[in-house]
Amino acid sequence: MTDKLKAAANKTAGSVKDGIGKMTDDQSLQAEGKAQKTKGSVQDVSGTVKGKLGNDI
Template identity: 40%
Template sequence: MGFDDKVRNAAEEASGKVKEGVGKATDNERLEAEGQAEQTSADIKQAGEKVKDVFK
């Protein structure tokens, strides 16, 4: 896993957390769901990259 990928995935996860928080605070279900989806996407990418690292 390259350092750039780690940074991008962390940024995507952080962005998702912010969106989810804003969505909860403003009672915006769409924004909250979008934030959760971004976090899930980042988690899946991180897991895939960790598997690649194991086989290097």
């Protein structure tokens, strides 16, 4: 379950950074936000797989 929580936190933080980057025209911050959202998506999938396998991986 902790992977799912980390995923949600990374997706949220990434969305905030992406949004602020868009508003301030800061392409670096926007790219960082998009990368963090992607990391959150990967963690979400990992958490789902671990959950289905009973955290044995």
